[in-house]
Amino acid sequence: MQFNRQGLLITLGVWLAVSVILALFIGRYPTPSILTLDRLLSDDLAQRLVWNLRLPRVFSALMLGMSLSAAGTVLQMLFGNPLIEPGFLGVSQGAAFGAAFSIIFLGNAAWLVQLNAALFAFVGLGFSYFLARRVRFGGWVLRLVLAGIAVSALFSSGVGILKYMADPLRQLQEITFWLLGGLWSSTWAQTLSILPVVLVGLTIAFLMRWRLNLLSLTDEAAFSLGASPNRERILLLFAVVSATAAVISAAGVVGWVGLIIPHIARRIFGADARYSLPAAMLIGGWFVLACDTLARTLMAGEIPLGILTSLIGAGLFMIMMLSRGFRLER
Amino acid sequence: MNETSASLSKYSSSPAESVLSLYDLSFCYQANQPAVMEHFHLNIPRGSITAILGPNGAGKTTLLLLGLGWLRPQQGQVLREGKPLRRFSRREMGQWCALVPQSEHIPFEYSVLEYVLLGRSPYLNPLEMPTEQDCQIALQALAQMGLSQLADRSILSLSGGERQLVLVARALAQQPRLLFLDEPAAHLDLANKERLVQLLRALNQSGITIILTTHEPEVASSLATHLVLVQRGKVLHAGSFQEIFTAENLSELYGLAVEVVEHKGRRLVLWA
Numbered sequence: 001m002q003f004n005r006q007g008l009l010i011t012l013g014v015w016l017a018v019s020v021i022l023a024l025f026i027g028r029y030p031t032p033s034i035l036t037l038d039r040l041l042s043d044d045l046a047q048r049l050v051w052n053l054r055l056p057r058v059f060s061a062l063m064l065g066m067s068l069s070a071a072g073t074v075l076q077m078l079f080g081n082p083l084i085e086p087g088f089l090g091v092s093q094g095a096a097f098g099a100a101f102s103i104i105f106l107g108n109a110a111w112l113v114q115l116n117a118a119l120f121a122f123v124g125l126g127f128s129y130f131l132a133r134r135v136r137f138g139g140w141v142l143r144l145v146l147a148g149i150a151v152s153a154l155f156s157s158g159v160g161i162l163k164y165m166a167d168p169l170r171q172l173q174e175i176t177f178w179l180l181g182g183l184w185s186s187t188w189a190q191t192l193s194i195l196p197v198v199l200v201g202l203t204i205a206f207l208m209r210w211r212l213n214l215l216s217l218t219d220e221a222a223f224s225l226g227a228s229p230n231r232e233r234i235l236l237l238f239a240v241v242s243a244t245a246a247v248i249s250a251a252g253v254v255g256w257v258g259l260i261i262p263h264i265a266r267r268i269f270g271a272d273a274r275y276s277l278p279a280a281m282l283i284g285g286w287f288v289l290a291c292d293t294l295a296r297t298l299m300a301g302e303i304p305l306g307i308l309t310s311l312i313g314a315g316l317f318m319i320m321m322l323s324r325g326f327r328l329e330r
Numbered sequence: 331m332n333e334t335s336a337s338l339s340k341y342s343s344s345p346a347e348s349v350l351s352l353y354d355l356s357f358c359y360q361a362n363q364p365a366v367m368e369h370f371h372l373n374i375p376r377g378s379i380t381a382i383l384g385p386n387g388a389g390k391t392t393l394l395l396l397g398l399g400w401l402r403p404q405q406g407q408v409l410r411e412g413k414p415l416r417r418f419s420r421r422e423m424g425q426w427c428a429l430v431p432q433s434e435h436i437p438f439e440y441s442v443l444e445y446v447l448l449g450r451s452p453y454l455n456p457l458e459m460p461t462e463q464d465c466q467i468a469l470q471a472l473a474q475m476g477l478s479q480l481a482d483r484s485i486l487s488l489s490g491g492e493r494q495l496v497l498v499a500r501a502l503a504q505q506p507r508l509l510f511l512d513e514p515a516a517h518l519d520l521a522n523k524e525r526l527v528q529l530l531r532a533l534n535q536s537g538i539t540i541i542l543t544t545h546e547p548e549v550a551s552s553l554a555t556h557l558v559l560v561q562r563g564k565v566l567h568a569g570s571f572q573e574i575f576t577a578e579n580l581s582e583l584y585g586l587a588v589e590v591v592e593h594k595g596r597r598l599v600l601w602a
Contacts, residue, residue: 314377
């Protein structure tokens with residue numbers, strides 16, 4: 001069993017690497033096509049296209065997919081609840097509010113929108129966290145879940161107000177497009193600016209992958225097995241939510257990846273996070289890369305990435321629900 | 331209060347000789363709620379099988395969680411071999427004592443082996459992966475419980491009784507010196523109860539001190555060397571099993587007239 005799972009992980013990794021290379025050659029130039037090596041070597045414009053546009057975008061897609069899937073796996077395990085997704089705890093709605101706020105009041109330069117999105121993602125997280133600490137009843141998990149729901153609702157009503165205030169001809173369109181998520185604005189500067197946070201967050205989660213199994217148990221059980229459950233959970237929580245906030249700030253709200261990929265990974269690799277966490281990262285990275293390649297290739301105008309991931313993700317979820325052997329506890 | 335001190339003096343001697351001692355403990359879950367435990371004294375002798383017997387809601391589970399260090403008393407101290415619990419690191423505690431909870435919510439479909447392997451956590455730092463040797467110890471613990479054939483099954487597909495035995499196996503994988511069991515026999519049928527009792531006796535022979543809670547006098551009488559009767563957060567009586575397991579004491583404990591009869595050297599409770 002263990003050998004099989006390791007082998008399968010390596011296969012996935014190789015497949016992902018091949019996909020990355022393929023994705024660099026696929027795209028509109030100027031019509032949907034696959035670049036040939038000859039053309040790439042001889043055509044200066046094609047080289048710049050691949051190096052300056054496609055490569056950073058491919059890396060962003062990988063980071064986006066890996067972060068959302070890893071964060072989904074980690075949060076579902078930390079909260080012992082398979083229905084949680086990484087935008088939870090006010091992160092997604094906070095980022096959305098920050099972006100909309102920036103577009104209306106501060107300006108629509110990409111870096112400014114992103115900075116505000118990241119800022120408000122952390123405001124959402126911090127607000128949820130401190131609210132949860134002040135709640136006087138229930139266990140830690142329940143309090144965080146409740147605080148996350150309340151803070152998300154607060155920010156999403158804020159987004160509603162901002163949309164209502166927005167200029168319908170310019171700003172509203174831009175807000176809507178940002179809320180649907182996408183990587184069309186990827187540049188090297190942007191990709192490199194989110195890289196450190198993503199790298200640190202994912203490394204912490206990866207190194208603690210066996211520990212995650214322990215932390216998915218009840219507080220008393222984890223404690224009796226020699227852990228300090230609350231301290232370790234908060235470390236992991238901040239690691240993956242920071243990575244999520246970073247990628248959301250760059251890509252907008254890309255739905256369903258963080259919810260559905262962890263389920264697929266657990267379905268194939270079993271619940272043990274030693275395998276299901278790296279599997280989720282590889283599958284999630286591939287899934288977003290594939291969706292983003294479609295998003296920029298299929299139509300002359302860009303399809304918002306969030307629409308594709310939601311469409312495919314929700315479809316997969318329905319298939320999984322209807323298939324034999326699928327079950328959720330709780 | 332006087333009565334408690336009197337029975338304490340008969341029961342074991344000093345905290346230094348005890349594996350675990352609770353000294354003048356008072357505990358309540360929330361500041362404005364009534365105390366669950368008040369001025370509670372208890373010494374657990376090394377090498378004993380101590381049964382904590384009491385009616386539902388007497389504070390038995392609270393007592394275990396205090397002994398484990400998960401709950402912190404508002405007043406008084408819990409001593410591990412004479413030293414306060416807080417002097418020990420989390421890992422030192424996990425290597426020293428293990429808990430078998432009454433039941434446990436399991437959110438994901440771990441295999442039985444993966445689940446028992448978690449018992450090795452106190453021996454590994456948070457970044458370490460379990461080694462082949464840890465795996466062997468987990469398999470051994472499963473074999474000890476007679477569960478080897480379930481190793482690759484999903485834990486959620488097991489019956490309540492089987493899950494209970496898996497929890498014991500996980501505690502064994504911790505290789506503890508002290509084992510807490512919370513109502514270990516509650517979900518077990520007669521054959522599994524017998525298996526558990528035999529196993530706990532064997533563990534005790536190998537030097538592990540055992541503390542278990544139960545609301546059934548039969549479970550206590552089947553293996554306990556020492557007995558603590560708990561009622562509304564106070565020690566009613568404590569001492570050796572022979573001394574304490576009497577009709578008079580048990581009638582007082584349950585507020586119900588019971589008889590104790592001896593059958594082939596074993597004491598049984600008759601009621602109604």
